[in-house]
Amino acid sequence: MTRLAGRALRLTVFVGDSDQWHHRPLSSEIVRRARAAGLAGATVFHGVEGYGASSVVHTTRLLSMSEDLPVVVVIIDEEPRVRAFLPQLDELVGEGLVVLDEVEAVRYTGRPAG
Known part of the structure; x- marks a missing residue:
């Protein structure tokens, strides 16, 4: 299990719901690759309204x-x-916004196995 405490970096990727990567939702591919890279976690949020560039x-x-x-x-x-992980996003994200923020991880715990 990955441990995370103290200083960390938050990577936020803004894309569109219709953005695809090889006929799959782009957001799903980003999560899949983040997991394969062993990153601590990823969450996808769906918006109800917005605009971009x-x-x-x-x-x-x-x-x-x-x-x-x-x-x-x-x-x-x-x-x-x-x-x-950023070079993978260079490959995946054609249109969108990628932002990095310094954050402090206060608590990071998973569910017990089983």
Whole structure:
């Protein structure tokens, strides 16, 4: 089990719900690769409204604009491990935003096995 305490880096990836990687959701591929890289954890959040560099608003309120809603993938781990993962994002993310923030991990515990 990965241990995480103290200073860490938060990697946040903003993409669209319709973004794909080899016919799979891009967010799922990012999570799959983060797990394969042994990163401490990854979470995907689905947004209900947003816009990005294109300034086109995507929202669940208008049926015609409910495609390509925002998706955010958050990964937190020690800085060297997160930075080592960045080249994979260069390969995966064609459109979107990738942000790094310094954070402090206060508690990181998993469920007991079994």
